[in-house]
Amino acid sequence: MTLRGVDLVPLLAGCALGSVILAGCVVAADDSPPLTFVRLALVALAAAAAWILDDPAAAAVDAVPRTRLRRTLARSVALAVPLSVWVVAVVALDLRSTATPAGALLVEGAGILTITVALAAMLRFAGRDEPGDVAATVVCAAMVALIVFPHPWSAHVFPVEDGWTGSSVLWSALGAAAAAVVVAASRDPARRDRRPIAAHREEARGL
Amino acid sequence: MTLLVGASPPPATERLTPRTLVGVEARRFARHPLFLTGVALLVASMATASDDLDATVNEAGFLPAVFLGVFGTVVAHQLVTSMDRSADAADASPTGRAARTVALCTACLVPGAVAVAWLAWMYVAMAVWPVPASPAYSSLELAAMLTAGVVYAIGGPLVGVAVARWVRMPGAGVLAALLLVGWGLLGTVGLSLPPSTLGTLARLHAPFAAWVSSDGPGAELWLSGGSPAWYLMYVTLLCGLAATVAELHDTTGARRARVTRTIVALVVLALVSLVLAVTDDPTRIPL
Numbered sequence: 001m002t003l004r005g006v007d008l009v010p011l012l013a014g015c016a017l018g019s020v021i022l023a024g025c026v027v028a029a030d031d032s033p034p035l036t037f038v039r040l041a042l043v044a045l046a047a048a049a050a051w052i053l054d055d056p057a058a059a060a061v062d063a064v065p066r067t068r069l070r071r072t073l074a075r076s077v078a079l080a081v082p083l084s085v086w087v088v089a090v091v092a093l094d095l096r097s098t099a100t101p102a103g104a105l106l107v108e109g110a111g112i113l114t115i116t117v118a119l120a121a122m123l124r125f126a127g128r129d130e131p132g133d134v135a136a137t138v139v140c141a142a143m144v145a146l147i148v149f150p151h152p153w154s155a156h157v158f159p160v161e162d163g164w165t166g167s168s169v170l171w172s173a174l175g176a177a178a179a180a181v182v183v184a185a186s187r188d189p190a191r192r193d194r195r196p197i198a199a200h201r202e203e204a205r206g207l
Numbered sequence: 208m209t210l211l212v213g214a215s216p217p218p219a220t221e222r223l224t225p226r227t228l229v230g231v232e233a234r235r236f237a238r239h240p241l242f243l244t245g246v247a248l249l250v251a252s253m254a255t256a257s258d259d260l261d262a263t264v265n266e267a268g269f270l271p272a273v274f275l276g277v278f279g280t281v282v283a284h285q286l287v288t289s290m291d292r293s294a295d296a297a298d299a300s301p302t303g304r305a306a307r308t309v310a311l312c313t314a315c316l317v318p319g320a321v322a323v324a325w326l327a328w329m330y331v332a333m334a335v336w337p338v339p340a341s342p343a344y345s346s347l348e349l350a351a352m353l354t355a356g357v358v359y360a361i362g363g364p365l366v367g368v369a370v371a372r373w374v375r376m377p378g379a380g381v382l383a384a385l386l387l388v389g390w391g392l393l394g395t396v397g398l399s400l401p402p403s404t405l406g407t408l409a410r411l412h413a414p415f416a417a418w419v420s421s422d423g424p425g426a427e428l429w430l431s432g433g434s435p436a437w438y439l440m441y442v443t444l445l446c447g448l449a450a451t452v453a454e455l456h457d458t459t460g461a462r463r464a465r466v467t468r469t470i471v472a473l474v475v476l477a478l479v480s481l482v483l484a485v486t487d488d489p490t491r492i493p494l
Contacts, residue, residue, distance in 0.1 A: 013379075013382055036392060048378075133378065137281050140385065141281070149252065
């Protein structure tokens with residue numbers, strides 16, 4: 001139902017840009033994949049994923065008898081588009097260049113996409129009905145800063161030569177935490193007050 | 208009324224309005240969290256790298272290019288789109304959309320001012336921690352390569368304004384920034400080509416150019432061919448092009464024809480500058 005509410009234009013535009021860059025990477029890959037470009041494509045896919053929770057009609061949709069968590073899960077299906085692009089590209093890179101750390105790149109991509117959605121979910125939880133712009137900006141700025149100017153510590157985040165195992169562990173943990181954040185931040189506004197009904201009654205009597 | 212205004216200087220309030228508008232937009236730009244983040248990252252990079260400058264100092268323009276230019280693309284786009292949300296109220300004001308676009312483009316000088324401060328700091332750092340002289344480039348060429356950093360810082364936000372004016376799509380600002388980064392990285396492919404005019408063209412057509420590379424890990428660094436001064440002219444003209452394209456969106460009649468002619472002239476001049484930058488000696492000089 002709410003998957004139709006996902007704005008497909010930014011989603012498909014980001015995926016198209018990521019696909020073009022990844023196609024170039026597959027063509028250009030020789031002994032090893034061009035990881036800087038591959039990760040730039042991942043930035044575009046993350047930007048695409050940031051918009052899946054945008055809901056300009058949130059005020060009306062919040063009133064329907066369906067929990068926000070279910071609507072979030074329905075919208076999260078759209079995440080399959082950038083994730084599919086990433087998986088296909090990594091597999092193609094792996095076929096073209098045997099030095100491709102395919103498993104680690106898959107975990108990295110899944111982790112980043114989940115974190116982007118988690119950030120959007122947190123912003124929505126904070127009251128922003130269209131969190132895509134801010135979420136995409138924050139994730140993309142952080143990734144570009146790390147990719148273009150790598151620091152010694154960022155080698156664990158975006159490894160180039162070695163450290164892939166550590167990176168996979170890191171992205172797995174961050175991805176799992178981000179998934180938990182998505183669930184936690186998708187509670188309906190009306191259910192955030194977890195006090196028992198009796199407490200409310202007592203409070204009302206006191207008034 | 209038009210004749211009267213044309214015959215005498217405009218009243219003080221009319222002259223004040225564009226200036227006020229520019230001031231408002233400049234303040235909005237300067238207060239944007241992403242711009243402040245970019246400035247903080249630039250300052251942090253300067254603080255950590257200033258005492259460790261070497262012959263590759265000519266590549267330092269990438270810092271303002273990313274932290275002010277690329278980040279600024281998104282900032283400028285968000286400033287324009289946020290203003291569009293109050294378009295009904297704004298359209299009723301005495302200043303038209305074209306004037307607001309000009310004000311936004313002028314506000315893009317804010318990151319430019321920060322980049323000028325960065326440039327000044329680079330020269331101070333080079334005076335305090337002397338950099339070993341390289342025979343690969345003259346002081347004038349070094350100045351051109353570093354000054355390009357200031358132009359990158361202004362160019363990115365101008366692209367953001369142009370994209371926001373022409374593309375009505377959520378996320379267009381972020382995608383435009385990514386396209387700029389991708390275009391810049393694509394230019395680095397030219398460094399892996401053999402030294403030739405074609406290789407120089409592959410590198411210098413991009414809005415950010417890398418000049419130094421090597422033939423492999425641990426190999427000697429070299430400066431690739433091309434004219435830094437003409438490349439600076441090329442990217443400056445690209446900035447003008449972005450601003451004019453942004454302005455074209457809201458102009459009509461005779462003014463639109465004038466802006467279109469300006470765009471054509473800028474394209475021709477940019478191409479001439481690129482050709483002059485590329486046809487310089489492509490020989491690679493060890494640093």
